Amino acid sequence: MGKPARKPLADSQAVHDQVYDAIRQALITGRIAPGKGVSLRSLAAELGVSPMPVRDAVRRLVAERALAINPANKRLSVPSLTAERLEQLSLARLWVEPELAARAVTRAAAQADAGLVRQLQAIDAEVDEALRLGDVDRYMTANHAFHFALYERAGAEVLLSMAGGLWLQVGPFMRVVFGRVGADGLVADRHAEAIAALKAKDADGARRAIAADLSEGMDKMRAAVESGP
Amino acid sequence: MGKPARKPLADSQAVHDQVYDAIRQALITGRIAPGKGVSLRSLAAELGVSPMPVRDAVRRLVAERALAINPANKRLSVPSLTAERLEQLSLARLWVEPELAARAVTRAAAQADAGLVRQLQAIDAEVDEALRLGDVDRYMTANHAFHFALYERAGAEVLLSMAGGLWLQVGPFMRVVFGRVGADGLVADRHAEAIAALKAKDADGARRAIAADLSEGMDKMRAAVESGP
DNA sequence: CTCGGCAAACTGTGATCACAATCATTACGG
């Protein structure tokens, strides 16, 4: 198709940003499988835009290591998830994200930010709902929203962008996990623990809750990666 | 000027990669001052290439937060170094880089890698020479080379790229520091400690040496940032 | 039916142009 159905997406921001968000979402929700090859023109056609803004978005994603470029071919692909990569990503996430959570709780407590608690509870309800329905896409979106609604309150731009980049790299693996293990939780509700820590203004409690949450998720991914390619 | 003096740079890799390296180097050595505005066309003219590969390189640098883009203007600039930014960058570096150093020592010890010791000693001699001469550019290049010659041996691609990104963001500040404090060291030679730890196959020693090295450097930067914009 | 080779299609890269928005400078009015 040339560009018959130009999707409206969301106005106001530049096209290459919309393309970035679209590809990012497709990556995180696993609509583009790890290891699969993509191309500028195919993405452009699929999104109904010219190859130019796709090029910009892809450069950005490659810099964030959410897309890989074969140095011989120079062809694009979604990076495959190896055990080593997962191990390093786990380590990095386990350092950054609990730190962000602790800072967020500290700052929110200082500002007596009551709205944040309600916001997180609402999102967490959405997470549980998605888990109950087995809606993987919705779960991943809500889970992402939960973590970053919290992290954003840390007021730590640099660390926040690091966390965003790591999340983006881990995203494709999550889909694999839930395609294998199923969305049925049997997870202790670490989100509730984090909210409780936020209410109690217990920064270190939030740190531990988020660390536990990540740890359990990453363990599942590790098991999935080890059990099969 | 159109493109009269096409600099040879280095062949073999794509133009946008050469442009990336050129801008990166200009950023790290401080040839482009923090806070200063740049433009695609001016960079292109300066490097003797068309705006197109510059565009690609800039996208990458923006994704790495080595360049900033004003959301209103959409104009490019080198991000200013604020105290908060420096604090977060310090924290992140103090986590990633000692970890990389420890892993590198462990791996090098397992492989009985004797060449690495000699290589690091040679680079460190270069660092000391540059310090003695007060050659800031040369010092920063050699210092970078020292750290990453070590880190590369860790075999941790993800962490390595994180460290690279952080270093790139901190680079501009270094120049400010040495323009202020002067290149005269009065630093304990943490590099020598790191090399000693490598020889002794003491991973934790290397971790501490690198942490101390970073800590002292970042302290100087912090002092410089606090004393004046 | 299988294997080798050629041609067409597709890939990323770079250049050039058009356009709307913004900035800087200049000239004019007070």
Place this chain on the structure above:
DNA sequence: CCGTAATGATTGTGATCACAGTTTGCCGAG
């Protein structure tokens, strides 16, 4: 002499084209 409006220059963005390298698929020879 100072402040304001208008014009020209510069900015990022997107589109389109050309090109060289690679892959893909098809066709025919054995």
